[in-house]
Amino acid sequence: MEHRIIAIGRQFGSGGHEIAFRLSEELGVPMYDRDLVEMAAEKLGLSEITIEAVDESVFNTFLSSYRYNGLAPRRIPLNDSTFETQSKIIESLADKGPCIFVGRCADYVLRENPLCLNIFLYAAFKDRTERIMKRYNISKKEAEASIKKMDHRRKQYYETYTDRRWGHIESHQILFNISQLGITRTIDTIKHLYADPISVPSTDI
Template sequence: MEHKIIAIGRQFGSGGHEIASRLSEELGIPMYDRDLVEMAADKLGLSEITVEAVDESVFNSFLSSYRYNGFAPRRVPLNDSTFETQSKIIESLAQKGPCIFVGRCADYVLREYPQCMNIFVYASQKDRAERIMKRYNISKKEAEASIKKMDHRRKQYYETYTDQSWGSIESHQILFNISKLGIPQTIDTIKHLYTDSLSSDPTKTNT
């Protein structure tokens, strides 16, 4: 694989999905976020609701976290099955061409691929709460509770499956503080890094 891949990790409410979506449009390459839940559900033969319940989580309730592995006598945690399945899907999609992945430990899954840009997006608590309040039409208290819950869920998931620190400079190539830089400037910077890496080698193209 010589094409470029962008893997974006993000705090809840930081604008990571919006950044990935706009990059996808402006660079003309596909983005995969919740699509990975749909693909994993199809591969596992389960409903999207069931898979989404453990997506980017390591929750272990008896009813939602276990499924029988075919006719094997052992039970396989659904969150482990989801991670393994999504990882295989990410690898397969990365083989096909340039694209953007949001979350799902894509940076770790593609850690052996030198053309993967590993980015983490974060922002202040105030800015994230305001974004979530506006997006979901909820109160500040509810938004702050959602931030705490989702950040814990993503951190636990990432660190369980990667043995690396979520959102740290040690785990990611580039960290963007959206509260300081802003979404438009962040997008422009990532686009510059992406296109510059392609133009530096005449053998690489966007397709």
């Protein structure tokens, strides 16, 4: 039976997690965000803290941790191993039924799936700063620094493991400006597209 998948890319502070969570509740389908970190940690036999340190980030090869297989294995940088493991988990979950993925290059991993709705969420820097200040109870300066750091990490990670540009119109089926649309209207629009697959054809990039 065919089922729909939603893959959400997002700028830090754009409201991606909240939107995914509300979509999950309103559509009645599971959402996977940090859950993928927990699953990857279990598969790799490592702690969640270790996996989270490289999740959606790319480190210099010489500074990366390594995983060993067998007596004389090939050495795989931990960030590469994490990406490979999370990708297999994403593919497995997508095969089982409808679901929502947040980040982790899920749109690229599922690029051959014609029923994967691939979207990217962004917002004005000012709005993102205010959201992060409120969410983490930090100063404006700290929030701005966090946004720049996280956006850089996500962009570098995405463009390292895919042949696409992070947040670019050519990489995603639809881009949503949360500052202009608001969270509720964005959710309503995504729900409409989810219910009508013909509205958004598969992107062949």
